Amino acid sequence: MAGKELHVITNGKCTWTEIGQTAVQIHPFVTAIHIREKAKSPDEVFIGMQHLLALGVPTVKLYVNGLPAVAEALRLGGLHLPGSSPPRQEMARIVVPRIGFSVHSAEEAALREAEGADYVLFGHIYETASKPGLAARGLEKLAETAARVRVPVLAIGGMTPSRVPEVLAAGAAGIAVMSGIWEAEDPLATIQTYHQALEHKGVMP
Numbered sequence: 001m002a003g004k005e006l007h008v009i010t011n012g013k014c015t016w017t018e019i020g021q022t023a024v025q026i027h028p029f030v031t032a033i034h035i036r037e038k039a040k041s042p043d044e045v046f047i048g049m050q051h052l053l054a055l056g057v058p059t060v061k062l063y064v065n066g067l068p069a070v071a072e073a074l075r076l077g078g079l080h081l082p083g084s085s086p087p088r089q090e091m092a093r094i095v096v097p098r099i100g101f102s103v104h105s106a107e108e109a110a111l112r113e114a115e116g117a118d119y120v121l122f123g124h125i126y127e128t129a130s131k132p133g134l135a136a137r138g139l140e141k142l143a144e145t146a147a148r149v150r151v152p153v154l155a156i157g158g159m160t161p162s163r164v165p166e167v168l169a170a171g172a173a174g175i176a177v178m179s180g181i182w183e184a185e186d187p188l189a190t191i192q193t194y195h196q197a198l199e200h201k202g203v204m205p
Contacts, residue, residue, distance in 0.1 A: 004198040005119075005154055005174025008191070009034040009065070011182050016048045022182065023057045026191040031174065033057065034080055036065035046070050060097070071096045080121070083108060088115040104137070106148040113149045120149065121176055124157020125167065139170045146171025164197035174198065 008030050010019060023033050035052075037045055045067060053059060053074065063078035064071050068091065071079040078098035085091075088099060098118040103109045109120045122145050127136050136157065146153045152173035159167070159175045167175060177194060184190040 004168065004172075005031040005152060006191075006194055006198055007032045007034060007063075007121075007154060007174065007176040008181050009036050009156075009176055009178045011178045012037055012039055014182055016051050018182075019048070020052055020055050020057075022187045023052055024055050025188040026181065027057050027061050029191045029195040030061065032061055032063045032078055034063045034065055034078075034176075036080075038066075042067050042070060046073065049074055049076070063098070063100075068094045068096070078118075088112070088117060100154075103145070105141070106145040109145045109149045109151075109153065113151050117151055119152040119154060119173070120145075121154045121156055122172075123155060123176075125155045126158025126163065139166060142167065142172060143170040146173075159194075161193045161197040164194070168198070 006029065008026060027033060035045060035049055045064065049062060049064065049070065052062060059075060060077035062076045063080050064076055065080045066082060068079055072095060076096065078100065079094065079096045080100045083102045083104060085101065100119040100121060101112045101117050103112055103120045103122055109122065112120055122142060124136055125138060125142055142155055153171065154174045154176050155167045155172040156176040159177050159180060164175060181187050181190060
């Protein structure tokens with residue numbers, strides 16, 4: 001997908017059937033669909049991702065969180081790792097087109113970039129129900145992080161279409177969305193609205 005990046009991350013609350021139904025609809029409008037299913041075993045994730053591939057979701061758009069072996073075995077488009085992961089140099093043997101890390105500061109982002117990260121996920125930017133009681137990091141910290149590194153910085157946390165312009169203005173190369181898609185009544189219409197906001201073709205009031 002040309003332009004700004006749009007990543008969608010599963011929330012651990014959907015069945016594989018539900019994930020598949022949504023993924024088939026939204027994949028033309030996104031950069032990546034992250035399968036983040038902490039409660040499922042690696043074998044369950046492997047089988048579930050095979051199901052998504054069989055439905056026609058492009059391999060290059062499927063990322064898996066925290067499971068290098070699954071990413072390699074299925075030749076997925078990306079592997080996303082938590083901030084607590086070891087340096088990428090220690091995982092040099094992993095052959096995946098893109099490897100990204102979650103970061104929470106400009107310093108962490110710079111460290112991961114130096115290690116060879118292809119992108120970083122920074123947040124949470126706004127207050128969000130998925131992070132109750134934790135203060136949002138805000139646009140100022142996002143801008144500081146984006147100015148510190150050259151790799152794409154993707155903003156996550158409380159992302160709505162109406163917030164996209166200010167997030168991009170702060171230097172983000174795109175956004176990541178969780179509940180905004182998986183809990184939407186119409187995931188296709190919703191992802192199109194995010195996509196249009198990112199491409200400056202339509203901004204929600």
